[in-house]
Amino acid sequence: MFKFKHQYLLLASPKFGRVGLFSSIPAKAVTTESLNHPNDCNQELSNSHFSPATDPSFYLFTLPKCKNIHQIKQIHTQLTVNGLLRNLIVANKLLYMYTTHRAITEAHALFCGFSEKNSMSWSVMVGGFAKNGDFVDCFRTFREYMRSGDRPDNYTLPFVIRVCRDTMDLQMGRLFHHVVCKYGLQSDPFVAATLVDMYAKCKVLKDAQKLFDRMLERDLVTWTVMIGAHTECGSADAALLLFDRMQEEGIVLDSVAMVNVVNACAKLGAMHKARLVHDYISRKQFSMSVVLGTAMIDMYAKCGSVDSAREIFNRMGIKNVVTWSAMIAAYGYHGRGREALELFFMMLTTGMAPNSITFVSILYACSHSGMVEDGLRLVSVMQQEYGVRPSVKHFTCVVDLLGRAGRLDEALNLIENMTVEKDEGLWGALLGACRIHGHVELAEKAARSLLELQPENPGHYVLLANIYARAGKWKNVARVRELMTHQRLKKVPGWTWIEVDNKIHQFSVGDHAHPQSKEIYENLNCLCNKLELAGYVPDTNYVLHDVDEELKRRILYTHSEKLAIAFGLTVTPEGTPLRITKNLRVCGDCHTFIKFVSLVANRLIIVRDANRFHHFKEGACSCGDYW
């Protein structure tokens, strides 16, 4: 145990001022109490009679208790004066404190003044730059470290590898991997976990997996990282298998690990798994942290149960802005705009300040529920009333909002008058709107801007080609296709996941892979006929191919995407109810609808398409709130 006196006073003595950099700062006393009451510091030293502290242990104990830069600087001054800064352990601790308070300038000045440095000094400085986002300085310092003749160690390497992860610099990451191997550090759990994480964030799951498999000992963090890696790289099912394996191996999970498991469920949209994971969390009595709770809200929302999400939300004692935004977004992509708006106002009444993402969520909710005026009102006041400057993401929501409502001129006007930089999402929203309303001229303008920004994205070409096709401009369709072929671009088909009786099925356009494919298509045909009998006439204009009517019909029935289009459903925009017949309305895009018609069973089917959800029940003809 440390023993320290009630109060220490600094004697400003020039003879101690050699090592540190703040020797010119007037000396002040620091007491253990004054650290708890930072504003009282100065009063306490006036009538003090104690001699200065010369015990390094006191500072090692006191420094971590500093709550702000001001206090650290005071101790720095004391150490300068009493000469303890020459004690490398104390000096390193001081350096560390500066970096944890993001005082990187002070830290670096101190570091440069060190007459000697050990590997901890280097790693704290490298880590300081890394945490502060000064990647260039971080690498530069690491290079100096290696040049100084010291061996890089298991403390420094995770910092630089993490920077590679944050900057997605795979090349540099591989370089550090070599350094790791050269110094035989590959089995250090910290180094290995960071490398796995780096490879995963750089989307090379194979390398992450290889490393993971070769590890002799895997700690909880390594497992956690690997679960996150699989989710990140699109194999959420593999992530959940890892969770099972962890349980088999008797590893005790913590709440961070659970957040990753919950995210995997969210990505997969597997309600059955979500419930199991929720049970596990309840059984093991995890403390419901804000992060875990928020992740669970997102999970339930993405698994189709916005009401379960709301239950979690209601039960959470502490909610932050992320929690509120997640719940608002959940209502948004379930087409429950009114509830999203109600929640937004409830948030305001609790005194929680919305941030930029909250506004994206609420505007998204408005646009997907056709609440044009609400959305416009919100965007017009967000800056003055809530101090959130509209970004291109917010404008994109508004363009979407106006575009769906057919107010294309206003959307264009908004784009032309905005001062923020335009991105592909913005033009994409406009192009999508042009598609709904068949506005060829504006579509060309949007497509031009879009292709300038992203010439390699096949989706943009397809969208433009579809618009030309609808207008019957087959020559233009051919030209766009040629352009694609010329650039060797191919559209990757979209996938849809559905969960029926706890089992996940994956579909793509015109898919015949399902063992019951024959029955599914029979049902599909049957439903199509019913729709036509109910008075619906397929709009073959949507079909891209320049072929005769009969062939078009056949394409419609074998190609699910085209079929959906023919039923008046649009490919990209969804959420706004589209009238099919007098009695039927649908919210959802083509895939959604197709999955509905292709799955005929007497049970509730939840369909998820790119984070949007639709609940179908055979017979009830219900889709979200809109049927």
Added chain:
DNA sequence: TTCTACAAAC
């Protein structure tokens, strides 16, 4: 005495 993993929109 320093190191790794966690949530929201598009």
